Amino acid sequence: MVTVRPSLQTPEERIVHWALVGTWGLWLIGGLYHVYPILGWCLALLAVGRRIGVFDDLGHPPKHLPWGVHAWGVGMFGMAVALIAGHLNFELGLGTALKSLFGWAKGWGLIAVFIFAGAELHIKPEVVYRASNILALQTLCLTPVFFICGVLGTPGIWYVSPLTYLGGPGPMFFEVGSHLWDASSLGFRLRYFAPWSPAAAFAAHIALVCAMGDKDLRWRTIGVVSAITVCALSQSRLSLIAVPIIMTGIPILSNIFTPWPAAALAIMTTSALLYLSQVKDLIDDLVQAFIGARADSSRVRAALARMAYHRWETEAPIFGHGAIERGSHLVEFMPIGSHHTWHGLLFVKGAVGFLSLALPLAWTFFEMLAKAQRDRHARAGLGIVLVLLFNSFGENLEILSYLAWPGLLIVGIVMKHKLAIPPLWAEFFRKIFAIKDADRVGGVRL
Known part of the structure; x- marks a missing residue:
């Protein structure tokens, strides 16, 4: 199916379009880490201005803010509270606290x-x-250039942008280059416009979901092929698992009230029970293969997880330590709380931070799941939630949130859609709760 290019009718649509299309241009100056957070806060200020009537060029926004947006607002505010409490408990100082709050505005707050x-x-x-x-098309065109650079053994880092002096997590976020050398496999991994290769796979997961939402077959194919290419050449182990699950999970979860997903689940469950021992052996082999693919990386990550969990449980269970800490030589001096979203939250922000992400993420999953049964855009929102969930077990979502911004916009857009109730359920609600015209009005806003 071929469709025309979507028209850019509002200022915000033009901003979003050119911000995405100009990604590689921003990468050349090392500006992605600074520009995308600025973009997010500027869009938020524009939204606030529309709501209070400062900007009335397109009328007022929806009367009620969706509950899902409230959930994320409260959750990310809880992150800031835990951050401040952790700094106070461990007396990290005012300067460190202000720096951490600035990082929160470019991380958790940005979501x-x-x-x-x-x-x-x-x-x-x-x-x-x-x-x-x-x-995605631009990325496909640049991939051969990056790949040839890796094959020829040219320097993987071409230069470091001077924007690094404006502050940030590290110079890797402002490096411009083609690839990274992987000592464990004695090969190279493409990094694209991300700070490291698995982060490029994370951005590709977001792009994959967006590609699946495009009605134009040609553009959809380009987007899917590009995303899979990035995942393959970044050599991320997590992406090898996430891509097929995302591509099959979205249509299955979006049709859970239809017969075929239930039948497929019943067949798979029955088969698994009949061959339980073989399935267990297969899973064990896959897990060992996953760990063995990069044994050193798996060892370091496991050690960091144990250290983070133990120190959270024994030292700061409520609000955490307030900041990551440099690890010992046992973990190659990697920071404790940096390589896993959930363990990192427990270590840095304690149980408060953990729940501040878990609760809105769970809310969003069930909201997207319910809406995806009738709303095709909600299927993209559901896919974004799956991407965030999968990558939370291998990456730190806070520091990579600036790469997920197109998907986060989709989630927000879907949240203002009404929950469309299927006719059968509409009839049920009409009879049980005396709700009139339930199928016509499409249900209630979440």
């Missing part, structure tokens, strides 16, 4: 900001899908 902007502003999902696929 809530983009979701809020998506829910408040006039942005069509198709604009995000198409801009993401244009970026």
Whole structure:
């Protein structure tokens, strides 16, 4: 099916389109880590201005802010509270606290900001899908250049942008280059516009979901092929698992009330029970193969997880330590709390931080799941939640949130859609709760 290019009718749509299409240009100056957070907060300010009437060029936003947006706002505010409490408990100082709050605004806070902007502003999902696929085409065209650089053994890092002096997590976020050398496999891994290779796979997962939402077959194919290519050449173990699960999980979860997913689940469950021992052996072999693919990396990650969990449990269970800490030589001096979202939250922000992410993420999953049964854009939102969930076990979502911004916008856009109740359930609600015209009005807002 071929469709025309989505029209850019509002200022925010033009901003989003050119911000995505211009990604590689921003990468050349090392500006992605600074520009995308600024973009998010500017979109949020525009949304606030529309709501209070400062900008009335397109009328007022929806009357009620969706509950899902409230959930993320409260959750990410809880992150800031835990951050401040951790700094106070361990007396880390005012300067460190202010620096950490600035990092929060470019990390956890940015997630809530983009979701809020998506829910408040006039942005069509198709604009995000198409801009993401244009970026995917650019990425496909650049891939041979990066790959040849790796094969020829040229320097993987070409230069470091002077924007690094404005502050940031480290110079790797401002490096411009083609690939990274992997000592464990004695080969190279493409990094694209991400700070490291698995982060490129994370961005590709977001692009994959956006590509699947495009109605144009040609652009959809380009987006999917590009995303799979990035995942393959980044050599991320997690992406090898996530890509097939995302591509099959979205259609299955989006049709859980239809017969075929239930039948497929019944067949798989029965088969698994009949061959339980073989299935167990297969899973064990896959786990060992996954760990053995990069044994040194798996060892370091496991040690960091044990250290983070033990120190959270024994030293700071409520609000955490307030900041990551440099590890010992046993973990190659990697920071404790940096390589796993959930263990990192426990170590840095304690149980408060853990729940501040778990609760809104769970809310969003069930909201997207319910809406995806009737809303095709909600299927993209559901895919984004799956991407965040999968990558939370291998990456630190806080530090990579700036790469997920197109997906976060989609989640916010879908949150303002009403939950469409299937006719059978509408009839049920009409009879049981005396709800009139339930199928016509499409249910209630979540």
